[in-house]
Amino acid sequence: MKKVYTVIAISFLAVCLIPVFFLSACSKNDEVSLSFSDPVYTVEAGSNKEIDIESGNGNYSIYTEDESVVLAGYSKTGKKSSGKLILTGLNAGETSVSVVDNITNEEVRLRVIITEP
16 A cells, blocks of 8 residues: 555656746746847838848837838748848838847837938
């Protein structure tokens, strides 16, 4: 009978420790800081520019201050890549685009200048 209790106790302990192992694998150390190579980008009106996201977690929200000047989107390229920010110049002017990493809530604000074609 003592063996049965020992087996039950060991099984219970193993089941309780499994979530601890999974939770410890998901630490904040796995999060990557969001970064771009430059804080300012120039795009010609009527054209697109792809900007590599130097580092980040791959889950972003993108906000454009003035959508009459530039449209901004995101493209995930490759499994290990942080992706690309795609800017589409609409009208000459200047605005900012904010990229927010949804994992770390880190925000990077980029200045975008749209020139005449």
